[in-house]
Amino acid sequence: MRGHQVTIKDIAKILHISPSTVSRALKDHPDINPQTKKNVQELAKKLHYKPNQIALNLLQKESKLIGVIVPEIIHYFFSTVISGIEKIANESGYHIIIAQSNESYHKEVENIQALLSSNIDGFIITMAKTTLNFDHFKNVEEIGVPMVFVDRACDKITADKVLVDDFDGAYKATKHLIENGCKNIIHLAGPQNLDIGIQRKEGFLAALNDSNISIGDYSIQICDTHDHALKLIPEILSRHNNIDGIFAVNDLTAIGAMKAVKSINKKVPDDIAISGFTNSYISYIADPELTTVDQKGFEMGQHAARMLLKRMQSDENYGPVTTILNTDLIVRKSSLKKK
Amino acid sequence: MRGHQVTIKDIAKILHISPSTVSRALKDHPDINPQTKKNVQELAKKLHYKPNQIALNLLQKESKLIGVIVPEIIHYFFSTVISGIEKIANESGYHIIIAQSNESYHKEVENIQALLSSNIDGFIITMAKTTLNFDHFKNVEEIGVPMVFVDRACDKITADKVLVDDFDGAYKATKHLIENGCKNIIHLAGPQNLDIGIQRKEGFLAALNDSNISIGDYSIQICDTHDHALKLIPEILSRHNNIDGIFAVNDLTAIGAMKAVKSINKKVPDDIAISGFTNSYISYIADPELTTVDQKGFEMGQHAARMLLKRMQSDENYGPVTTILNTDLIVRKSSLKKK
DNA sequence: ACTCTTTTCGCAAACGTTTGAAATAAGCTG
DNA sequence: CAGCTTATTTCAAACGTTTGCGAAAAGAGT
Known part of the structure; x- marks a missing residue:
C-alpha cells in the first residue's frame, strides 16, 4: 500500500x-x-x-527511542512526567514510546520484553503497584540497557532514580495544617508496601510529634481512593467528632474526603481543613480549592530524561545516581481556617 | 556502554x-x-x-510503530484516546510513539516531520486548535503513509476519520436540561473555527428550537476554559437573573461555571442546572457530580487504531472512511432539579 | 619517461535477519 | 554400483546505509 x-x-x-x-x-x-x-x-x-532511519538504526545499533513505562497515563501526575520526558528527549533527537502497565505486574513484564525487542535505547519506568518480583528489571540491567526509575523506585536494582521528598512534603503539609489551627488531624494513607505510602505517613507522624500532638489509634487510615474516602470519612467523623484536619496521600482522596465532609454539613476548611498531595489540576478545580503538595511531575520527567541521556552517552560505567527533588506546599483555601 | x-x-x-x-x-x-x-x-x-526488531523492520520495510500526535496528554480525553489506541495496537504487535503538539501548529509540523523520518508505519492525529494550514498532512498523504484523524478532522485531507456525534450529544444534553425544568439556558461555546465548537452549538440551538424556547442574544457565550467561566458567569447572571441552566462545551468549563454559580450563593442544580461535555473524571469529582456527555475517548482510540491497521494491511486503495460514534448522556446530580 | 601525489570514485564488508536455491551426505532401489 | 530420493545444511542475496581501503585517472615534479 x-x-x-x-x-x-x-x-x-x-x-x-x-x-x-x-x-x-x-x-x-x-x-x-x-x-x-x-x-x-x-x-x-x-x-x-x-x-531510511531503520537502516541507520541497524547500522548504528541505536533506535533513538526511549521506552517509557508508566502505570496509567490518565493520571495527571504521570502525564506531566511524560511531558517532561518528551521535552528533553526531543531536544536531543529522541522520541518516546509509551506503554502502560495499568498497575499490573504482568503487563509490565510484557511491555519490557516487547520494548526490548524493539531495540529501545533506554528505559524510564515507574513501577506498577503490584510489582514484587524484579527479574524483568534485572534482565534489562544484564543486557545493559540503561534505565531510570521515576517516583517509585526499586532497591534491588542498581539504576538511576528520580524521587521526590515524600517525607518532607508530608511533613510540610501536616505542619501547615497544625499552624492553621488543626489539633486533631487524621491521615488517609497509601498502601504500606510502597515507599511513597510509608514516607508520607512518616512525614505526617513526624510533624505531629514535633508539635507534641498526640496520635490516636484512628489517626492513620489506609485509604487512597476518592470513593473509599467518600465512604470512610462520615463513618470516622461520627465516631471522632473533634477531628479538624485531614491530610490525604493524594489529591483524589482528599477531594473524596472533602465531598464527604460537606455532605454531613461540616464546612471546609473552618470545621475541617484538608490537604492533598500531588497538585494535580483537580486540586485547583475543587471547591474550595485544595491545598496540596506539588509533586513536580514535569520536573521529575525532565530530570529522568536528562539522567538517561547522560547514561546513554557515557562510556564509563559510573555508579547509580539517585536524585531527590524537593516538594512545594501549595496553599489554597481548603486549609485556611478563618478562626 | x-x-x-x-x-x-x-x-x-x-x-x-x-x-x-x-x-x-x-x-x-x-x-x-x-x-x-x-x-x-x-x-x-x-x-x-x-x-533484533530493527533488522526485521529493515527486511520487512516496516517499523511496527504508530505515530500518535495529540494536543496534550494531560487532558483526560486524549489520554483515554491514547489508551484505546495502545490496546488495539499492542494486540497486533505495534507500539505507539507519542508526540504532543501543545495545540501549536508549529510543533505539529515538527512532530510529523520527525516521526516520518523515524519510518513510522502510520499516523493517528488530533489536530491542534491553531492548525489552519494543512500542507504537512498533504505531505504525509503524498508519501503514502496512512493516517487517521480523531475527534478533530480536516476537510481538505482525504483520510480516515473517527468523530463523535457532537451535534447529537449537545442536543441530548440540552434537551435533558429542558426536560428537567430549565427555561432559560445559556451555552458556553468553544471556538467557532473548530468543528466541535460549531456542532455543539448547533445541537444546543436545535434542542431549544425543537422545544420552542426563544434564544436571547446572550444565549451563546464563547467561553471554553475553567477560569473564563469563573469570571464570566457572575457577570452574566447579574445581567440575566432568570438563567436557570448552563450547557458548557466541556467539563472543565462546566465546573468553572458551577463554582461561579455557587460563589454567588445560587444552588446547583435547583437554581441553575448544569451539563458539561466529555465525561472526564473531574465530572465525577465535582460537587455536585456533573451531568455530561460521554465522548468515548477510549472507543474512539480503539476505532482509530483498527481503521489504521486495516488501512495499513490492505493493498487496495479504498476511499476514506469516516466513522461517527454515538455519545451517551450521563445524568448526574448537577442537572436534576428537585421539584 | 618515471615516480609521486592528488582527486574522484567504487568495492566490499558490516549491521541482524530471512529465504530460495544449491550443496552435501546418506540411504534406498533395481 | 549407478541413479535416485530424502534429510539436512549452507550459500548468497536482500533490506538501506555507512565507511575503510583500494583503484583509476590525471596532473605535477624530476
Missing part, C-alpha cells in the same frame, strides 16, 4: 554512480566532485529523498 | 552451524534436524536470545 520510498540506490542508478558516492555526496564529503555533489543533491531534493 | 545483544550469528558460531540453520531452527522449520533444533532452542533460551 505504501509507495516506494526513494533510496540511495535509486539515486545511484539514475545517475549511473555507486551508492557510496551518493551517500558521500549527500553529506558533503570532501572526496566528492562538486559537480557530482550538485547532481546528487538536486536529484535527492527533487525526489524527496529521506534517509 | 550497552552490552552486546545475543544474535543469531552468536548462536551459530557457538554451535558451529550457519546462521540460516539457526534462524530456521528457531522457527521450527521442518527441514531442520530435531537434535539441531533442540540444541539451538536451548542455547537461545539460555542466552536470552531476542530477535
